[in-house]
Amino acid sequence: MPAKSVKVLEADQSHVKLKIEGFDQSYLNSVRRISLAELPVLAIDDVVILENTSPVYDEVVAHRLGLIPLVTPVDKYPLPEECDCNSPSGCPKCRVMIVLDAAAANVARTVYSGELVAPEDPSVRPVSDKIPIVKLAPNQKIKIEAYARMGRGREHAKWQAAPVAVLADVEGKEGAHTLEVESVGNYTAPTLMLKSVQLLEKEIKQVSDGVGAGE
Amino acid sequence: MLVPIRCFTCGALVGDKYADFIRRVDIGEDPSKVLDDLGLKRYCCRRMLLGGFEIIDYQLPYNEAVEMRRRELLGS
Numbered sequence: 001m002p003a004k005s006v007k008v009l010e011a012d013q014s015h016v017k018l019k020i021e022g023f024d025q026s027y028l029n030s031v032r033r034i035s036l037a038e039l040p041v042l043a044i045d046d047v048v049i050l051e052n053t054s055p056v057y058d059e060v061v062a063h064r065l066g067l068i069p070l071v072t073p074v075d076k077y078p079l080p081e082e083c084d085c086n087s088p089s090g091c092p093k094c095r096v097m098i099v100l101d102a103a104a105a106n107v108a109r110t111v112y113s114g115e116l117v118a119p120e121d122p123s124v125r126p127v128s129d130k131i132p133i134v135k136l137a138p139n140q141k142i143k144i145e146a147y148a149r150m151g152r153g154r155e156h157a158k159w160q161a162a163p164v165a166v167l168a169d170v171e172g173k174e175g176a177h178t179l180e181v182e183s184v185g186n187y188t189a190p191t192l193m194l195k196s197v198q199l200l201e202k203e204i205k206q207v208s209d210g211v212g213a214g215e
Numbered sequence: 216m217l218v219p220i221r222c223f224t225c226g227a228l229v230g231d232k233y234a235d236f237i238r239r240v241d242i243g244e245d246p247s248k249v250l251d252d253l254g255l256k257r258y259c260c261r262r263m264l265l266g267g268f269e270i271i272d273y274q275l276p277y278n279e280a281v282e283m284r285r286r287e288l289l290g291s
Binding site: 060113130132138160163185 | 227283
């Protein structure tokens, strides 16, 4: 096994590629799987349709809202099950209200994600302002109150922070791997990588604490 | 009805790129180059835009016609 080293091969906002030497493949694979399905991010989960006269059904609008990736402030919101409010519907500490109020006057138009507003926390916003939500014909309206909460990719794909995470061997070199992770945009790719490693650390610590308590 | 927001397979964001894609292909650009340009490198994401179609554009004129008729009746 070569000496432990981590080298950044490529890094930008949306993807990171690392060359890692001296670590066990199983350990790196845990990091990879955590970035894919365990790392919590914000996504719209509860939708109250106040008015919808668009041709798109309420449930379709709600589904589309859920899939919109939201910029997630790091370490600000806990998972609802880890929040001290113990409420299934959440509290202001573990959820974010997002409102949409759009209408078409005399011409048909598209309602984009840029029109979503989080009045309580402006740091929560869609990753892109150009995602179409619905199209409205003249005089049609849509008015929605939605609540975003933290969740994990294993529960629903809308909470998936990384579309791809690939662990590969470096050819001809024993104990060397490349780990490439892409981000949807909830976190920047370097943050996503870092948070995944920290989450693995935290979970391992829970195991060691459990073992310690049993002694 | 509208273009999907995320890729069905990998979950990457594709919905915000559809309008650009259609506009550029309509003026005669090569679809594969436009997809490269938009940063869609996997074929799962590329097919989302290639196969995308907005049926809602066929629905809206009916809603529009109903609204025009309503205004006509109210106006008279």
